[in-house]
Amino acid sequence: QLSTSYHSKSCPELLETVYAVVKSAIAKERRMGASLLRLHFHDCFVNGCDGSILLDDTSNFIGEKNAGPNRNSVRGFNVIDDIKSAVEKVCPKVVSCADILATAARDSVVILGGPTWEVKHGRRDARSASQGAANRSIPAPTSSLSTLISSFKAQGLSAKEMVALSGSHTIGQARCTTFRARIYNDSNIDTGFAKSRQGNCPKTSGSGDNNLAPLDLQTPTAFDNYYYKNLINRKGLLHSDQELFNGGSADSQVRKYTNYPEAFSADFAAAMIKMGDIKPLTGSKGEIRKYCRRMN
Numbered sequence: 001q002l003s004t005s006y007h008s009k010s011c012p013e014l015l016e017t018v019y020a021v022v023k024s025a026i027a028k029e030r031r032m033g034a035s036l037l038r039l040h041f042h043d044c045f046v047n048g049c050d051g052s053i054l055l056d057d058t059s060n061f062i063g064e065k066n067a068g069p070n071r072n073s074v075r076g077f078n079v080i081d082d083i084k085s086a087v088e089k090v091c092p093k094v095v096s097c098a099d100i101l102a103t104a105a106r107d108s109v110v111i112l113g114g115p116t117w118e119v120k121h122g123r124r125d126a127r128s129a130s131q132g133a134a135n136r137s138i139p140a141p142t143s144s145l146s147t148l149i150s151s152f153k154a155q156g157l158s159a160k161e162m163v164a165l166s167g168s169h170t171i172g173q174a175r176c177t178t179f180r181a182r183i184y185n186d187s188n189i190d191t192g193f194a195k196s197r198q199g200n201c202p203k204t205s206g207s208g209d210n211n212l213a214p215l216d217l218q219t220p221t222a223f224d225n226y227y228y229k230n231l232i233n234r235k236g237l238l239h240s241d242q243e244l245f246n247g248g249s250a251d252s253q254v255r256k257y258t259n260y261p262e263a264f265s266a267d268f269a270a271a272m273i274k275m276g277d278i279k280p281l282t283g284s285k286g287e288i289r290k291y292c293r294r295m296n
């Protein structure tokens with residue numbers, strides 16, 4: 001039901017409008033591209049790509065922003081607000097926040113040097129959110145390979161698509177709390193790398209919890225295949241990252257992506273389209289929100 005031409009008549013200026021705002025946000029702060037990409041992922045994995053993650057908590061509404069995987073972690077909501085208001089100016093009331101997320105994710109990848117793809121549109125916005133589903137559906141950084149595979153399977157995505165989509169960790173940052181156990185306890189980690197990460201992530205939880213480290217130590221603001229090269233060198237930052245290259249069923253695909261960056265680009269783009277297709281609201285379901293942070 002989603003289609004790449006959905007807004008070609010109703011909002012011909014959509015793509016250039018979104019791109020311009022994303023471009024200027026990334027010019028201001030390069031990490032923002034990573035943050036916008038992740039927002040689309042955390043939206044789609046929780047009751048589909050329906051903009052649910054964008055709803056603010058209120059005194060009588062519990063949204064997803066304070067779910068474990070999101071609290072103190074997801075960011076970029078002001079940029080989404082800026083995009084939405086720019087889009088409302090050129091074509092009011094026709095473009096959903098869910099479609100804006102999908103478009104901003106694609107533009108972010110492109111601006112940081114990654115592959116492009118045609119984004120499908122036609123999603124509508126949820127009038128609900130689920131903190132519980134967010135806690136259950138978004139995989140944890142402590143996950144094993146089999147847990148990662150099953151959590152993507154639950155969304156209709158294959159193991160192969162999971163490995164390709166994980167290449168998103170070629171950009172962006174993670175907090176000490178998400179990789180502390182790995183750098184102090186895991187054995188499948190390069191010793192020098194572990195030592196250097198320990199320098200900014202103290203062993204005992206508390207003060208350093210929010211200290212950041214790049215997910216890709218080589219090129220944290222360029223969308224390339226260094227994520228996979230790092231895994232082969234046992235320099236994955238998250239336990240879940242290194243699970244993709246730890247003597248298991250994903251090893252061969254990781255090797256392939258290090259040797260054939262074009263294969264990674266093509267598989268990543270195809271998997272992003274598939275992720276963007278998860279359970280969209282269409283027809284008369286949901287609504288086109290005026291403000292992404294609240295229902296109409």
Ligand code: HEM
Binds near residue numbers: 140
């Ligand atoms: C395979 C399972 C995955 C796990 C366990 C996982 C886990 C994480 C964790 C723990 C962080 C750091 C969060 C923080 O410290 O605040 C992170 C960051 C990030 N994730 Fe994932 N992730 C996964 C898959 C994905 C996918 C499929 C995408 C995109 C399609 C993605 C995109 C990102 C990006 C871009 C960042 C950096 C965000 C920023 O710098 O603001 N991740 N991820």
Ligand SMILES: [Ca+2]
Binds near residue numbers: 042053
């Ligand atoms: Ca959602």
Ligand SMILES: [Ca+2]
Binds near residue numbers: 171218219221
């Ligand atoms: Ca990179």
